[in-house]
Amino acid sequence: MATTSTVGELYTAKIVTEEILSATIDAYLADPSAPAVLGIGERRLDVALVVLADPEAWMTVVHPSTSDEQRRAAVRLVVLLATPS
DSSP states (O other): OOTTOOHHHHHHTTSSOHHHHHHHHHHHHHOTTSOOEEEETTEEEEHHHHHHTOHHHHHHHHOTTOOHHHHHHHHHHHHHHOOOO
């Protein structure tokens, strides 16, 4: 895959597995202040940075009335759309 591939493209190509993606999202949601990094070969994606970069995702994560499923979906979406560096 090209170095500009999104996590979603890498997931579709089965380079990123569901297990690794879910574990990374679980780690972030368990403690958003702790590092949660998705490693893909030599490339890395800081989950907190991509969530903070998306105002809708961030508000979904921090809003007290948001369900766990909504939080997970918001984080998953921004991670899949992000490009690791």
